Amino acid sequence: MARRLESARGSMPLSELLERKEKLAMASFGVRDLDTMMRFAPRRYTVPAPLRSLHDTHEGEEVSAIVTVERVSSRSMRSRHGSILEVVVTDGIENITLTFFLAKQHLVDWHTKRLAVGRRVLVRGTVGRNKMTGNPQITHPDYEEFEDSEEGLAHAQRPRPVYPLRKNIAQRTMRAATEKGLEFAEYLARPVPARIVEARGLLPLPEAVAAVHTPRTEQDTLSGVAHLVYEEAFVLQAIFAQRRTLDERSPAPALRAEGPLQTAFDERLPFELTAGQKEIGEEIIERVGRDHPTSMLLQGDVGSGKTVIALRAMLRAVDSGHQAALLAPTEVLAEQHHRTILGLLGDLARAGQLDGHLDATRVRLLTGSQKTSARRETLLDVTSGQAGIVVGTHALLTESVEFASLGLVVIDEQHRFGVDHRRRLRSKGPGGMTPHVVVMTATPIPRTAALATVGDLDVLTLRESPGMRAGVESFVVPEQLPKWENRMWARAAEEIAAQRQVFVVCARIDETDDSPPPATILDENGEISETRLEEARGVTATAERLATRPELAGARIGVLHGRLTSEQKQQTMDRVVAGEIDLLVATTVIEVGVDVPNASVMIVLDAERFGVSQLHQLRGRVGRGEHPGIAFLDTRTTPEHPAFARLEGIAGAADGFALADLDLQVRGAGDLVGEEQSGLQRTLKHLDVIRDAPIIDQARQDAFAVLAADPDLTDHPDLAGAIANRLRDADPDVERS
Missing domain, CATH: 3.40.50.300 (P-loop containing nucleotide triphosphate hydrolases)
Structure with a gap:
């Protein structure tokens, strides 16, 4: 078995490790292999109360005590089916009754066997009162036998993992399953290279998962989870590093022309661009001038002037002999963007018309509810390249829309679009090239805020307002x-x-x-x-x-x-x-x-x-x-x-940026590499993008260094496998967002 496990590196099915009820318990959470089970961390831990004498306890208090079983009895319940099991125990000074309400006889037999008369156990629970007799009792206590030594006592007082449960699943079943898995912890896949584990002061993976599932102290739980947090951040950053590497290998139209549309547009603007708009505009110009695709997040509060910045970038694409597409989530917004752009460009948008500027282009609108004649005319201009700028909704993503040479995609309110939407637009580049992408948002939604934290996108932040609004x-x-x-x-x-x-x-x-x-x-x-x-x-x-x-x-x-x-x-x-x-x-x-x-x-x-x-x-x-x-x-x-x-x-x-943090805390980070836009714990199992920002920075440095030295991960098969699993879980067809 060891040889088979070593080759599988943690992917061994749980059917070869666990009993049927344990396997079914794990499967209810989608856990079907050793690697996943060992990373399935408890929701929390219970720390036993300090050992004390039963004589010093009061009703409502948590108690931990070493007791001896004196008497065991059971009787049928009067009002419903089942039995009441009562176990009288003593610590040598005081007696107390352990009371169990049990629906099945086999449960009565199970507890009776474990609580035989004369047996010494460590019992934990909350002291209550028997309504009939008024005597103290502990209802459904947690108890276990222990070795009568200092080490055995410390073991009995260890933190106990509390796993999430589904219907008809007991905590002891979950604990038994993970404890069996620990026997094979040496064969787990290890995405984080050993040298990085050591450099970051982390426990080796086998020790870490043991500390997570069978901790001896509260500090053990922290040390164990620390490895899982770092590993998750490292794999995530490795995905982002791979995407950057892929971008560097992919060709993109280099948008480097300086005019004439850009110059003419700037001259007729009815207002002065702010310093922030000029700075962000220059950053975008530098990035879209590269010959490999770049993805940028342009975030600015409501009214900060993002649309003007995006329009200047789109004009640069047209000046460079390519087209630009602006994707809006609703027809109302698409139509408004179309009117706004026409109003800002004036005769620069009226190519082919008598009053059009000599260097004018055409700005076309494409929505799902357009009349057939208007749609046909628009598609002709898009396909021929006569339309330099195309504004639309999801209709732009259909297979019937073919661009002559799409060089830039601008996506407004990007949280309304999934990864698949953006992927389809990026596939419409000219001659196998990938267009540049700018996504805009006025309020960074949780997914965007998380991406900004972990660095998947080039983040451009526009904080100042043009000052033309009252607020x-x-x-x-x-x-x-x-x-x-x-x-x-x-x-x-x-x-x-x-x-x-x-x-x-x-x-x-x-x-x-x-x-x-x-x-x-x-x-x-x-x-x-x-x-x-x-x-x-x-x-x-x-x-x-x-x-x-x-x-x-x-x-x-x-x-x-x-x-x-x-x-x-x-x-x-x-x-x-x-x-x-x-x-x-x-x-x-x-x-x-x-x-x-x-x-x-x-x-x-x-x-x-x-x-x-x-x-x-x-x-x-x-x-x-x-x-x-x-x-x-x-x-x-x-x-x-x-x-x-x-x-x-x-x-x-x-401020929209303060709201982004609030939204991130309320809704969660969402799926950082796949389709999901929000959902607590939907993607991140251990990592918190706010709390763990310093860890994310460390993982980013390490992951990018590994990918720079080994782009194909030839020498890091466990990391390659972890990335494949992560992407498969998010979206089987996922590409760069």
């Missing part, structure tokens, strides 16, 4: 205080009276829809929990109710949601921009990109149902002009509710 203040409005809610609507009416506009956002369209699932929140211990909230308000019913509010009498109210046709949505937004609608009730279709400088109030109903990033984006829709914005986060939760505290944190954080 926005945010307030949490608890509906349990009617005065607050009434004042919110009165404030909205005041803004309308001042010729400004109001957005009201609802979580769904109709209130007759099925109730949304429970909201996911953090409890007071920082654990994820689910809570059933009141049913969310809908757009149509809310618009009808608001029409009857006396404060809003005479207000022109419109609605916008996903069930409207593209033409209806566009007509509604045109009326809003024209000032013909005072108050727009909408779903999150207006979350990103909607630019109405006259809008000054954002009211989010049932705000507890929205994510951190969503709320920040929504409040960024107001205060975009000369008038200050106000965002009201309206909630039916109480101040004691965890969701209420989260809303207050959002309202108090004006």
Whole structure:
């Protein structure tokens, strides 16, 4: 068996190691081989209370005591099927009863055999009282035999691992399985080279997993987990290092032309670029000028001017003889981007027209709901290369869209797109080349914040604002205080009276829809929990109710949601921009990109149902002009509710980067190399990207050094295997994000 294990390096199936119930217990968590089981860490540890005399204990206290069994008896339960097993034990001074309520006779027999009269055991549990007799008892205590020596006593007092459980699985089954696996720990795959383990002061892997599953002290648990944390960071960084290496080997269009479109565009800008915009623009120019693909994350708060920076980069692609694509998550945003670009470029976007600039290009829009004739005309311009800039939604990703020479891809609000979406666009480069990619976000979502921490993307941060916007203040409005809610609507009416506009956002369209699932929140211990909230308000019913509010009498109210046709949505937004609608009730279709400088109030109903990033984006829709914005986060939760505290944190954080940290803590890092955008523990089993930032930095240095010396990992087969397993678990077809 040792020889077979040595060749498998930890991949031995558990069927060859464990009993059937142990194998099934592990399989319920997707654990099917030795390597995975040894890295399946306990959720927590229980540390026994100090040994003490039963005479000194009181009801409700945790106790650990060495006792001798004096008497064992059992009887049938009166009210339900099963037996009550009572074991009287003594420490030589006091007696106490160990009480077990057992549904099956075989459990009675199992405990009776282990607790024979005269046997000495170490017992742990909480002291209670028997309701019938008033005598002290410990219900369902933890107990074990121990060797009557100093070493045996220390072993009995060791921390005990507590594993997550599924239905009908006992802790002792999980513990027995991992203890059997430890016998073969020497044959585990070791992704982290031994020299790095030693240099970083880590326990060797066999010792580390022993410390994790059978610790002798609390310090053992920390030392053991430290290896698993570092290993996870190291494998993750090795994946990123491989991707960088792949990029360096892949050809990309070198976008190096200096004009003429870029120069003409800069000359007609109606404002001066900020120092930050100029600096970031130069960094992008340097990166897209390389002959291998680069992936950049352009992050800046709402209103920081990311679109102008991206447009200048797209013009550089056109000047260099290639095309640029701007991918937006919704048709509303794609159409707005198209209008914005046309407005900024003017005659530079009117190639082939009488009033077009001599060096003009064409800017085309492609969405799924376009009429056939418009779509055919757009596709012709894209295929022929006449359209230098193409703006679109997911429609750009279809096989029927063929670019003449795609050199740059800009993805707005990148958290709306999975890895597969970006992969399909990158495959549309010219002649087997890979286009450069810029992804933009106003609020770094958890996955993005984590990627920035671990360094998968070149991160470009735009922190200053052009200063052309008045900004926005945010307030949490608890509906349990009617005065607050009434004042919110009165404030909205005041803004309308001042010729400004109001957005009201609802979580769904109709209130007759099925109730949304429970909201996911953090409890007071920082654990994820689910809570059933009141049913969310809908757009149509809310618009009808608001029409009857006396404060809003005479207000022109419109609605916008996903069930409207593209033409209806566009007509509604045109009326809003024209000032013909005072108050727009909408779903999150207006979350990103909607630019109405006259809008000054954002009211989010049932705000507890929205994510951190969503709320920040929504409040960024107001205060975009000369008038200050106000965002009201309206909630039916109480101040004691965890969701209420989260809303207050959002309202108090004006900076999108601070919100990214909050979002990362609430939602988790998500899948750092695959498709998933968020989810606590979905990807990271041991690593915390906030807590372990210094470890990530160390692992990055080590992993990049290993890949630089051995790009194909010929001398590091265990690392190559760990990378393959990691990517297989994330996405069987995953490529660089």
